[in-house]
Amino acid sequence: MNNPPSKEELIISIINFLxxxxxxxxxxxxxxxxxxxxxxxxxxxxxxxxEKENNSKEKxxxxxxxxIEGNLxxxxxxxxxxxxxxxxxxxxxxxxxHLYKTTMEKLSIDQPNYSGYLAEKK
Amino acid sequence: xxxxKKDIKDFLISKDIKFSSIxxxxxxxxxxxxxxxIIKYKNDSCVEKIVLRRHFQGIRNIDNEYPxxxxxxxxxxxxxxxxxxxPVPKILYRTxxxxxxGEGFFMEFIEGVALGNKIVDxxxxxxxxxxxxxxxxxxxSKIHKINHKKLENIQKSEAIDEFRKYFEIYKNYNLxxxxxxxxxxxxxxxIPNNEKLHLLHGDFRNGNILMSEETGIKSILDWELxxxxxxxxxxxxxxxxSWRFGKMNKPVGGFGERKDFYNSYEKESNFKINKKSxxxxxxxxxxxWGIMCLKMYDAYKSGxxxxxxxxxxxxxxxxxxxxxxxxxxxEFLDE
Numbered sequence: 001m002n003n004p005p006s007k008e009e010l011i012i013s014i015i016n017f018l019x020x021x022x023x024x025x026x027x028x029x030x031x032x033x034x035x036x037x038x039x040x041x042x043x044x045x046x047x048x049x050x051e052k053e054n055n056s057k058e059k060x061x062x063x064x065x066x067x068i069e070g071n072l073x074x075x076x077x078x079x080x081x082x083x084x085x086x087x088x089x090x091x092x093x094x095x096x097x098h099l100y101k102t103t104m105e106k107l108s109i110d111q112p113n114y115s116g117y118l119a120e121k122k
Numbered sequence: 123x124x125x126x127k128k129d130i131k132d133f134l135i136s137k138d139i140k141f142s143s144i145x146x147x148x149x150x151x152x153x154x155x156x157x158x159x160i161i162k163y164k165n166d167s168c169v170e171k172i173v174l175r176r177h178f179q180g181i182r183n184i185d186n187e188y189p190x191x192x193x194x195x196x197x198x199x200x201x202x203x204x205x206x207x208x209p210v211p212k213i214l215y216r217t218x219x220x221x222x223x224g225e226g227f228f229m230e231f232i233e234g235v236a237l238g239n240k241i242v243d244x245x246x247x248x249x250x251x252x253x254x255x256x257x258x259x260x261x262x263s264k265i266h267k268i269n270h271k272k273l274e275n276i277q278k279s280e281a282i283d284e285f286r287k288y289f290e291i292y293k294n295y296n297l298x299x300x301x302x303x304x305x306x307x308x309x310x311x312x313i314p315n316n317e318k319l320h321l322l323h324g325d326f327r328n329g330n331i332l333m334s335e336e337t338g339i340k341s342i343l344d345w346e347l348x349x350x351x352x353x354x355x356x357x358x359x360x361x362x363x364s365w366r367f368g369k370m371n372k373p374v375g376g377f378g379e380r381k382d383f384y385n386s387y388e389k390e391s392n393f394k395i396n397k398k399s400x401x402x403x404x405x406x407x408x409x410x411w412g413i414m415c416l417k418m419y420d421a422y423k424s425g426x427x428x429x430x431x432x433x434x435x436x437x438x439x440x441x442x443x444x445x446x447x448x449x450x451x452x453e454f455l456d457e
Binding site: 029032033036037039040043073076077079080083084086090095096098099100102103104106107110111114115116117119120 | 151298299300301303304306307308311363366368369370429430431433434437438440441443444445447448451
């Protein structure tokens with residue numbers, strides 16, 4: 001086990017550094033890139049907090065739909081194949097429900113301010 | 123002065139002696155297949171500008187699986203549009219592929235705002251009489267009416283071609299994104315009929331239209347994706363949520379209403395817009411942007427562009443997933 005700070009604290013310290021000291025000093029493309037860098041760190045931070053729970057929920061649903069065991073990557077690949085070869089119908093309610101839930105979980109990490117995410121959350 | 127800048131200056135002076143007063147030449151950042159240069163010169167103590175567009179280092183990359191459109195064809199179409207009084211930059215001089223500058227063209231510089239997030243600001247327009255959606259409908263119908271039979275070598279790409287192209291790009295990345303497969307399957311089952319080929323702009327969206335606060339549309343830019351196809355493709359692309367810059371309740375580019383856009387288009391063109399076709403192209407447009415995000419990330423992964431934004435943009439592909447699900451499974455056009 002490592003000594004403090006935690007990985008979250010380290011990331012937060014860089015986010016604050018970028019926001020308070022760096023971005024205001026820059027112009028043009030470098031300023032834009034510093035913004036993007038800050039956003040990327042925020043994604044990592046949210047992923048550290050949410051990924052484990054999101055992935056376990058996604059895996060549980062996939063196993064119920066596909067009725068097989070496997071890791072998340074393989075299960076997703078099999079789901080894609082079954083959609084492609086029409087073994088699973090795209091009007092299947094269980095499928096649509098799973099796709100909505102998974103997408104909302106992804107966006108809770110990637111882009112929780114996205115207009116489509118906020119509209120669906122209502 | 124580097125060689126390209128010298129070539130630009132020499133070329134322009136050979137056309138008009140007024141260009142002896144050129145004092146600044148800059149290449150704009152970005153653009154992987156084409157370069158854009160801004161040239162400044164003095165005319166009676168006023169600073170004037172013109173723009174050069176040419177292929178990357180003057181050479182059209184035909185090794186690429188989807189090579190960029192020849193700038194000869196792009197300028198042919200822009201000239202045809204200009205002749206029809208569609209607001210586009212006037213082409214001033216063209217350069218040949220065998221010349222020092224390679225294939226490209228010089229065009230007039232037009233002042234205005236093209237930044238999408240500025241245009242969607244409620245306070246952007248100073249005049250309440252201007253309706254940007256109506257202007258978009260009017261000008262787009264004029265683009266679609268251009269007589270393309272007079273123009274040569276314009277590629278055709280209809281629903282099935284666009285579907286296949288993006289499906290192939292997605293499959294080549296070997297990723298498993300179930301919402302994308304779900305959306306491709308829906309598209310495959312909903313390919314619309316199109317009776318007549320029209321000339322399409324191919325990238326008609328907020329961000330590619332130069333606007334003024336007083337009069338609205340000043341110039342329609344970025345013609346490099348032009349092709350022949352179904353008019354619904356252009357009509358849908360500007361309404362894709364990714365181009366609303368956060369203003370989801372303004373379906374046309376984040377600034378306007380569908381009814382104003384469609385009514386003015388139909389009035390000018392006598393073309394009846396089909397709701398099912400719009401839905402198909404809006405789904406395909408959304409998916410296309412999701413796949414383009416992955417494509418831009420791929421430029422990072424391959425080492426071609428190591429910038430921080432090329433890495434991050436891959437994660438924006440999930441934004442399109444929620445839009446795709448809502449477009450396909452909820453009542454369409456109820457906004």
